[in-house]
Amino acid sequence: MTTEHAAPGEYTPAEMMIIATARQVRDGESTIVGMGPPLLSAALAKYHHAPNMWYCTESGPLDYVPTSRDLSAPLGIADHSLTEGAALSGDMVDALGAFVNGGWAQSAVLQAAQIDRFGNLNTMLAGTFEDPTRRLPGTGGNADIGASVQRVISTMPLETRRFRERADFRTTAGYIDGPGGRAEAGLAPQGPNRCATTMCVFGFDTPDGGLTGSCEMVLDQIFPGVSLEEVQAVVPWDLKVSPDLGYMDPPRTEELELLRHLDDGGNHLRPGRY
Amino acid sequence: MTAREAVERFVSDGDTIYSGFNIISFALTNEIIRQGVKGLKAVAGSVTPNVTIMSIDGNVDRIETGYLSGTLRSKPFQEMMRDGRVKWNDYTNMTITLRLMAGGLGMPFICANSFLGTDYLLPETMNHSRSLQEDRRREDGSVAPPYAVINSPFDGRKALLYPALKPDVAIVHCQRADEEGNVQVWGPQADTKWGLWSSKNVLVTAEEIVPRSVISTEPHFTIAPGFKVSAVIHEPWGAHPGGLNGYYRADRSWYELTGAGMTTWESAREYLDEWVYGTEDHSEYISRYKKRFGEELLNSLRVKEFMGPEQPARYGWR
Numbered sequence: 034m035t036t037e038h039a040a041p042g043e044y045t046p047a048e049m050m051i052i053a054t055a056r057q058v059r060d061g062e063s064t065i066v067g068m069g070p071p072l073l074s075a076a077l078a079k080y081h082h083a084p085n086m087w088y089c090t091e092s093g094p095l096d097y098v099p100t101s102r103d104l105s106a107p108l109g110i111a112d113h114s115l116t117e118g119a120a121l122s123g124d125m126v127d128a129l130g131a132f133v134n135g136g137w138a139q140s141a142v143l144q145a146a147q148i149d150r151f152g153n154l155n156t157m158l159a160g161t162f163e164d165p166t167r168r169l170p171g172t173g174g175n176a177d178i179g180a181s182v183q184r185v186i187s188t189m190p191l192e193t194r195r196f197r198e199r200a201d202f203r204t205t206a207g208y209i210d211g212p213g214g215r216a217e218a219g220l221a222p223q224g225p226n227r228c229a230t231t232m233c234v235f236g237f238d239t240p241d242g243g244l245t246g247s248c249e250m251v252l253d254q255i256f257p258g259v260s261l262e263e264v265q266a267v268v269p270w271d272l273k274v275s276p277d278l279g280y281m282d283p284p285r286t287e288e289l290e291l292l293r294h295l296d297d298g299g300n301h302l303r304p305g306r307y
Numbered sequence: 308m309t310a311r312e313a314v315e316r317f318v319s320d321g322d323t324i325y326s327g328f329n330i331i332s333f334a335l336t337n338e339i340i341r342q343g344v345k346g347l348k349a350v351a352g353s354v355t356p357n358v359t360i361m362s363i364d365g366n367v368d369r370i371e372t373g374y375l376s377g378t379l380r381s382k383p384f385q386e387m388m389r390d391g392r393v394k395w396n397d398y399t400n401m402t403i404t405l406r407l408m409a410g411g412l413g414m415p416f417i418c419a420n421s422f423l424g425t426d427y428l429l430p431e432t433m434n435h436s437r438s439l440q441e442d443r444r445r446e447d448g449s450v451a452p453p454y455a456v457i458n459s460p461f462d463g464r465k466a467l468l469y470p471a472l473k474p475d476v477a478i479v480h481c482q483r484a485d486e487e488g489n490v491q492v493w494g495p496q497a498d499t500k501w502g503l504w505s506s507k508n509v510l511v512t513a514e515e516i517v518p519r520s521v522i523s524t525e526p527h528f529t530i531a532p533g534f535k536v537s538a539v540i541h542e543p544w545g546a547h548p549g550g551l552n553g554y555y556r557a558d559r560s561w562y563e564l565t566g567a568g569m570t571t572w573e574s575a576r577e578y579l580d581e582w583v584y585g586t587e588d589h590s591e592y593i594s595r596y597k598k599r600f601g602e603e604l605l606n607s608l609r610v611k612e613f614m615g616p617e618q619p620a621r622y623g624w625r
Contacts, residue, residue, distance in 0.1 A: 091400055092329065092495035111329045111495045113552045117614070124496035125328075125352060126408060129401035134419065153425075157397070162431055168388060173353065173374040177401040177421045202432075206424030218424030219456075219465030 037286040041258050044284050046231035047190070047302050049256050051077065051292055052284045054142060054188040054229040062139045063087035065132065065178055068110050070188060071142035073301040074229075076106035077292050089138065091128045091174040096120035106295040110174075129177045140184040140226070143175050147200045148187055150249050150270050151214065152207025152225030152237055154179060155200035162202060172204040179205035183223040183242075191230035191267050198270045208237070208248035215243055225250075232259045234281060238273060249273050254281040310338040310512065310588060313538035317508040321346045322475035324367075325407065325506050328352040328376075328400070328497035332480040332512045334545040334589035339478075340366050341583060348442065350407075350472055352400040352498040355549070356567065359384045360583070362393055363575045369439055371472070373399040380562075381569040391437040396453045397427065402469050404498040409471035411504030416468045422454060423467055477506035480546040481530075482553060483521070484513040488536030491528040494552025503531040510538045512545035512589075514554055524622075544593045544605070555608040564600055 051074050058064060058078035064086050066075040072090075076099065079088055088097040092111035098118030107115050116122045132138055145154035146169050156175055160166035179185060185207075189195050207225045208214050216222050222243035228235040228250065236253040238246040251273045252264060257280060265272055284292075296302050318324070318339055324347045326336065336357040339347070347367045349358045353374035359381045361367040370393060378384050387393040398406070399421045409417035422428055433453050434440055443451040451470070459466045479499060484490045490511050492499060503509050509531060516539070522529060548561035562568040565582055569575035586592040597605060 090495070092497040094495050111497060113494055113550060113556065113610075116494055116552065122493065122495065124500055125401055125404040125498055126501070130405065134401070157426075162426075162429075162435055168379065168385060170375045170379060171373055171397050172399050174400040176399045176425060176427070177419070180420045180423060203424075203426040209424045215424060219467075220420060220423050 038283045039286055039289050041283070044289055048289065048292060049284060050188060050190065050229055050231045051302070052288050053234050053256070053281060054186060055081065055288075057186045057227045057229060057234070058083050058086060058142065059140070061085045063089065063132075063137060065089050065091065065128070065138040065141045065182065066110070067141065067143040067175060067178070068173060069144040070301055071144055072108070072110070073106040073292070073296055074188065075142050076295050077288065080104070080291055080295070081288055089128060089132060090115055091125060091133075091177075093123040093125065093128050094119045094121070095123065095128065095132060104294050105297050106301065108300055129174050133178055134181045136181065138178070138182050140186060141178045141182040142186045142188065143178060143205070144188050145175065145205070146189070147195050147197050148189065148228055148250075149197045149200040149203070149207070151209060151211060152185075152187070152228070152248075152250060153200050153203040153209065154187060154205035154207065155202050157202040157204045159194070159201055175205040179207070179224060180220055183221060184226040185224055186227045186229065187225065188229045191232040191264065193267050193269055196268050208239070208243060212243070212245055212248050214248065232256055232267070233264050236275065247273070251275050252278060254279050256281050257283045308538045308540055310334050310540050310542065311342075313510045313540060314338045314342050314344070317510055317537050318342075318344050318476050320344055323348040323350060325350055325474040325477040325502040326354070326357060327479060327499050327502050328355070329495065329549070330480050330492060330499060330546060330551065331355055331357050331549045332478045332510070332542075332545055333357055333547055333549060334480070334512045334540070334542040335478040335510055336361060337583045337586070337589065337592060340364065340579065350403065350474055351502070352403045354378060359569055360567065360579070362387060363569065363579060365392075368393055369442065370395040371398060371403065371439065373397070373401070373403050381575070383569055383572050383575050388437065394437050394439050396433070396439050398469070400498070403472070404501055406469050406472040407498060407501035407505040409469075410473040411501050414471055416470050418466050418468055420467055423456070423465060428456065472505055474502070474506040476508045476510060477502050478510050479503065480512045480542070480549075480551065481514070482551060483515040483517045484511055484536075484539045485517055485519045485522045485533070486539065487519065487533035488539045489519070489522045489529050489533045490531045490536060491522060491525070492530045493528055496530070500530045503535065508537040509535055510540070511536055512540045512542035514543060514545060514551055516541045542589050545589060547593065547596075550608075553613065554610055556610065558608055560604065
């Protein structure tokens with residue numbers, strides 16, 4: 034079988050972001066999937082390369098196993114379709130309490146409005162707390178998940194207003210202010226693992242699971258057609274670059290087709306959203 | 308009992324009301340607005356557009372939640388959050404659910420690590436100028452924090468305590484209930500069970516009223532027993548525009564068709580006047596909706612393919 038790749042111009046940066054996020058999801062891993070595009074990325078992963086991941090959402094369904102006759106990604110974390118093929122249909126105490134806080138969720142896929150140098154996420158507001166330029170919906174389950182899950186994959190478009198040296202408000206703990214930050218705050222040392230964007234994928238400098246290293250975001254892979262300088266121009270701090278910096282493969286034709294099918298009607302990627 | 312009687316009897320000005328993350332009773336929401344109940348505090352893991360609707364005329368003026376789901380598309384709502392007509396403190400989906408659980412279990416507080424290492428622990432977040440400090444005032448006049456970090460008396464490690472929530476009243480829609488008020492729900496349940504167990508009065512609208520024998524052959528679906536429930540009201544389409552697993556999907560055209568997104572004060576006024584104050588009850592609301600937008604729209608939302616037990620669980624003991 035030949036692996037065909039889509040040519041430049043045949044896909045959008047938002048589609049590449051969804052695919053790059055999906056590629057971080059591992060087969061066999063138990064995963065808590067957050068609101069928005071993560072629902073689409075995780076569904077793509079499940080159909081494409083991770084059929085045995087546990088697709089779980091915070092409203093209660095654990096191990097959603099979509100059937101092939103209805104190929105569309107859930108629209109929300111309480112979408113009725115999430116009980117399809119599920120192993121368990123419970124509530125938030127089951128899903129965020131026992132599954133996530135009990136330490137059984139091996140990874141998480143989360144969207145956020147902002148991320149900072151140390152992987153802290155913001156879904157609360159832009160500007161200052163007393164006089165926000167924009168109030169956002171709040172943390173939902175992100176703070177619950179970020180406090181407990183040891184491999185957090187976040188996703189958002191690469192834009193200067195989203196990538197901040199310090200998030201305008203830290204709703205979800207990453208490495209806080211650097212090495213040992215989580216342990217000092219009373220959390221397990223590990224947290225953010227990847228951040229997939231419209232231009233690249235970041236990792237984190239955590240050689241020893243969040244205790245040593247700088248715990249900063251590190252540029253890991255750049256998308257086809259994007260230059261290092263373009264990424265550096267968006268990120269407002271002195272960005273660390275991995276010595277093994279690589280280019281991510283463009284979407285495979287099958288990934289792109291599957292993605293478009295799963296987002297039938299453009300519910301997640303409708304024009305103007307990104 | 309009717310929705311009107313239930314709200315008259317069990318919902319009072321200033322109450323704390325649980326209206327949850329999903330399976331929302333729009334039938335009871337609209338009745339609360341019609342009766343002009345004022346100054347409610349809405350609590351839920353996530354609050355949904357029914358809370359926007361209840362905020363326009365001041366039915367709800369305080370919120371404790373983890374997420375404003377769909378409410379921020381309303382400019383009037385955003386304006387009221389900014390100028391303090393709506394006051395709030397932020398929590399998370401899980402910590403609100405756990406706070407309700409603590410209330411239901413009779414515990415004074417519950418422990419979770421969700422806010423450790425975040426800006427929720429800053430004093431200016433806990434006691435911001437539009438926060439619920441008045442609700443947290445103790446008898447001696449001091450203000451209790453919305454949550455507190457302690458060192459565990461057992462191992463000295465940091466732990467975060469959240470106070471129990473005990474709403475005065477819960478409103479919810481369910482798939483079915485019997486006349487004794489045994490409430491059955493299936494599908495993702497989010498914060499519902501503990502919203503019901505923690506609340507003093509539980510008001511339930513049910514898609515179907517079934518005999519006790521239906522309830523008792525599948526008692527594992529019961530999330531609140533009859534003695535916990537103050538009122539059960541038969542309301543088909545009682546969750547509309549929200550969805551109900553196994554019955555109908557959420558009505559995604561509702562916002563645009565009715566102006567319920569409440570993007571401006573004018574559209575909010577028009578929505579309330581026509582769809583809430585202008586209807587006697589939920590059945591009139593539904594018949595007007597059918598008349599205006601055609602019966603096909605509602606019918607198209609009905610679930611047509613069902614998943615039932617391949618091998619039904621059978622209880623037995625001899």
